[in-house]
Amino acid sequence: MSKYPFHQIEKKWQQHWEEHKTFRAKEDPSVPRERRAYVLDMFPYPSGSGLHVGHPEGYTATDIYCRYLRMKGYNVLHPMGFDSFGLPAENYAITTGTHPRITTEQNIEKFRSQIKGLGFSYDWDREVSTHTPEYYRWTQWIFLQLFKRGLAYESDTPINWCPDCLTGLANEEVIDGACDRCGTQVRRKTIRQWILKITEYADRLLEDLEKLDWSDAIKAMQRNWIGRSEGANVRFSVERSEETLSVYTTRPDTLFGATYMVLAPEHPLVKKITSDEQREAVEAYLEKAEKKSDLERTDLAKEKTGVFSGAYAVNPVNGKSIPIWIADYVLISYGSGAIMAVPGHDQRDWEYARKYHIPVVEVVQGGDVEQEAYEGTGINVNSGFLDGLQTEEAIESMINWLESKGLGERAVNYKLRDWVFSRQRYWGEPIPLVHCSSCGIVPVPEENLPLMLPEVDSYTPSGTGESPLAKIDDWVNTSCPNCGEAAKRETNTMPQWAGSCWYYLRYLDPRNDQEFASQECIDYWMPVNLYVGGAEHAVLHLLYARFWHKVLYDLGKVNTKEPFMRLVNQGMITSYAYQRRDKSLVPHDEVEETESGAYVEKHTREPVEPVVAKMSKSLKNVINPDEIIESYGADSMRMYEMFMGPLQVSKPWSTKGLTGVYRFLDRVWRLSQREVTDGQPPQHLLKLLHKTIKKVSVDTGNLDFNTAIAQMMVYINELFKQEGLCRSLWEPFILILAPYAPHLAEELYQQLGHHSSLAYAEWPGWDEQLCREEETEVVFQVNGKVRAKVMMSADADEQAMKQSALDHEKIRKWIDGRDIVKTIAVPKKLVNIVVK
């Protein structure tokens, strides 16, 4: 066993912090606003498999940052909790009959102890779990506010139905046509759903992104998801019919080029306008389209299919009669579910027109519409009153024309769709509404919240689309809060996103039973200064949370338009796996290393190559943090995760690599066993100390933890070479090590005679004078190639540098007898002599 007693040290200090409530955050009004920091981690779903090495990465990063800020004198709020409603616990309940609360709370227990084992400086007094009635009371309360503002509505729209989970899924939860959770192929089913009108906030969600200190990549993803576009709605009349057909277009300037129209198969007008001759063909096509899953409909994009409806519309600008087709390349869920097709200037329409021999008309110059659609801008032709106009003017002119004739108007469209908010599930927040036959939908009075999740006999969904709650008659049957007559409760529950939409607010005031959080606490801490989590939540969670926050802002309940000022996404921690020649992957335990250092598959002796892959159970390359902590200690685990590389990029785990930081900490420990003296330290070490303090301070503030650690290693390697141990070189180092390896640092700090925790000790400053070098190495180059290196005074001027280079004997060898064209000197760096 090692000399470094991390087991003992880590246990001791974790107990100390817990007993002394070292990291409790208080709303101290004497701390000015700019010295307060709210640093937030994305809270975990407490799954049955416990923590994996990915969780501690972000948590370690924020912990280091928080510990650093505390030592810099900041008042820091750093809470942790659990996103504890969710499908796995319920699916487990369905198969075993165990109440999801029981499994969930066991899992929370396990997660909490694992997280505590890493020595994170959370204020545990603020812990929240979304499944507790004290918490979901306020989730329900916020839902009621949305409902009262008209932001929640019922709709019978077709939804994505997972036949395995027997539940509806939001569009966003369907990945490649399969259920996000269980992978089952999703089907369409029509069901009554609660929907939240997030689209009403689309513009603000888009605009307010500007102010946020988020990566451009994440902002771009959100922008893309919201998908705002500007254009016009145009109404076409249908020949021999009273109907009008409304379409959305971003290119009203191409209206003269619209030679046909297309309806999505689900469009309500399809049945009304289809002619008798075409009815059979249309019905056959509709049936085919219905059977296609979304996956097929999007994947079969290469070959567009459709059918003529037999009906014609009138192009309002030129009175021409144009055919109306039905095709599934038009989506019912975007725009009006119908388009005007301009084959000259839209590639999809072009392909379709070619296939069905529909005329292609050029109305914007710039391409060759015989070869392909021209989607760019240019001068309008064949366009009546638009002829000769540039695209931008043509668009304006056409919109004005449409508006003046009452045939259309300027319009904005979004890809973003409203949020399907109900789940036919047991393990979620009950939606606090009552259906009354005379009063309609009535909210449960706020003073009666929480609406408790009742106990049930069976967690199995009814299979009809209703949640297990529908089977409990004495819960479902209630009286109307309004008129007192018999009424029925809403039996849908909320999705898992609900609880995570506002948890960062509950941490501010977690035991408040009067409101979700007091104004004082919100004012004191908000907004979140730094939010760290996985990129997988880049769109959904962050968009939903921002939406709820804006609603609360409109209600006057929060003081900021945006909840999270700075967002950092940590990269994924991957692992090595082994790959056969045919690129298939081999599980970890079926590979062994040969004597020559190559890898072979055990039973076939086939050579395999190590490659980086996601950790997965099937590849058996999952790293368990408990084992790492047991063998190397939490401080090593923390430091290694930060040493691997930049926080934001994904990087492969290597337990061998971890031994590097373990050895470093062991070396620090062995240093501490030397006698500490009070003498004057050697100048070169003092200078190195100050450079180290500077680099660690700057890098920690920028979350560049890997380079900060490297610098501490450099320092310790030098310090180790010196005999003895100078207190003035040692104590500041312990303080800068503290955020990274807090257990060891506390122990060493105590060894130096301190009696309290270093958690609030003053972060050491550095002396800029000592960080400066009097002498630097200067490179002499001839034609850009390094020919000599010399030490020179840092303030040598360019002239002196040039002269010294020209006089240098190695340089003379290269320049003698040649013409010097030019000489460049860069102070402290180099001299370059250009010769011919």
Added chain:
RNA sequence: GCGAGAGUGGUGAAAUUGGCAGACACGCUAGACUUAGGAUCUAGUGCCUUACGGCGUAAGGGUUCAAGUCCCUUCUCUCGCACCA
């Protein structure tokens, strides 16, 4: 297909404004030492070359006294979106 990002030793990676490519760590090699440990310590370690020196940041080209860094072309990988009218 579109969009974003990335390609640096055997490996993870460093490298203000263009200014010594490879810090730090793993691994490897040699030696020392021993309380034989998951040790530890010392030295070495980009490639070619006995040396002088040459070549090296995915490939090719360009700008510059000087390019990992700036510009152009190509390739590969990762992520996101996927008929958004």
